[in-house]
Amino acid sequence: MLVTALAPAIWGSTYLVTTELLPPGRPLLAGVLRALPAGLLLIAVTRRLPKGSWWWRSVVLGALNIGAFFALLFVAAYRLPGGVAATVGAVQPLIAAGLSAALLGDRLTLRTLLSGIAGVVGVSLLVLRANAQLDALGVAAALGGAVVMATGVVLAKRWTSPAPLLATTGWQLTAGGLLLVPVTLLVEGPPPSHLTGANLLGYGYLALIGAAIAYGLWFRGLRALPPTSVTFLGLLSPVVATALGWLVLGQDLAPVQALGAVIVLGSLAAAQIRRPAAAPTTAEPEPAHQPSSPEPATAPGARA
Numbered sequence: 001m002l003v004t005a006l007a008p009a010i011w012g013s014t015y016l017v018t019t020e021l022l023p024p025g026r027p028l029l030a031g032v033l034r035a036l037p038a039g040l041l042l043i044a045v046t047r048r049l050p051k052g053s054w055w056w057r058s059v060v061l062g063a064l065n066i067g068a069f070f071a072l073l074f075v076a077a078y079r080l081p082g083g084v085a086a087t088v089g090a091v092q093p094l095i096a097a098g099l100s101a102a103l104l105g106d107r108l109t110l111r112t113l114l115s116g117i118a119g120v121v122g123v124s125l126l127v128l129r130a131n132a133q134l135d136a137l138g139v140a141a142a143l144g145g146a147v148v149m150a151t152g153v154v155l156a157k158r159w160t161s162p163a164p165l166l167a168t169t170g171w172q173l174t175a176g177g178l179l180l181v182p183v184t185l186l187v188e189g190p191p192p193s194h195l196t197g198a199n200l201l202g203y204g205y206l207a208l209i210g211a212a213i214a215y216g217l218w219f220r221g222l223r224a225l226p227p228t229s230v231t232f233l234g235l236l237s238p239v240v241a242t243a244l245g246w247l248v249l250g251q252d253l254a255p256v257q258a259l260g261a262v263i264v265l266g267s268l269a270a271a272q273i274r275r276p277a278a279a280p281t282t283a284e285p286e287p288a289h290q291p292s293s294p295e296p297a298t299a300p301g302a303r304a
Contacts, residue, residue, distance in 0.1 A: 004221025012240025066176020
């Protein structure tokens with residue numbers, strides 16, 4: 001669980017890298033250069049291509065977890081303040097819990113529901129501002145991003161690939177990156193003709209650390225943990241982003257934001273608690289005691 005938590009913690013650094021190293025106004029290009037090179041690298045390393053039904057499954061999972069999610073995130077980021085987008089996106093664990101109950105047969109508990117609500121409240125205290133403006137299309141995009149990501153997480157749990165983890169991760173990153181290419185060209189136009197060293201460093205970080213490593217850890221956790229537990233770990237991203245803004249960029253950290261971070265961490269911890277296995281209600285009757293017959297006399301060596 002701690003290893004899986006590294007993935008959303010890494011994603012929390014995306015805001016810092018984007019604002020400090022990447023060219024402004026090109027979020028979709030950042031999504032393409034984050035996903036596609038990482039996916040192709042993992043495919044080259046593992047030398048495995050999908051087989052049978054995993055051709056279309058990889059496209060579906062790549063679209064949900066990468067392509068559609070990045071595109072909707074882009075719309076939400078442009079039409080909503082960051083705090084509103086993050087708060088709406090924080091409903092993802094609740095959506096994943098409902099989908100897990102419907103598709104995987106997982107039990108939807110009251111503790112999970114309360115933890116999810118507390119997570120939304122904590123994120124809103126952490127990042128939401130009083131002067132935030134709402135936009136219907138932006139809210140719909142943020143909610144759609146939460147839905148497609150939660151659906152991708154649950155389907156990734158339902159469809160267990162026989163291939164190595166890094167190969168499956170590479171398929172999804174490549175499929176999602178390829179789906180983003182035409183959208184990026186249509187919305188943002190061709191890539192900039194000149195990229196600085198800082199730009200290349202930022203794109204390299206997002207591809208290698210933010211995609212190849214982080215998504216590998218994320219999908220590894222999905223193979224071992226319930227999908228609802230994994231999606232709750234995603235609430236770490238706004239906490240890490242806020243902490244980095246305070247430590248690196250010198251942004252103010254109000255007491256209410258600290259309270260929000262505490263609530264988020266508390267909801268995350270509460271969601272990971274698993275009910276212990278029930279003890280058997282009845283014990284098997286012990287066999288009736290039978291008097292043992294005298295042991296025949298044997299030599300010490302034979303008895304040994």
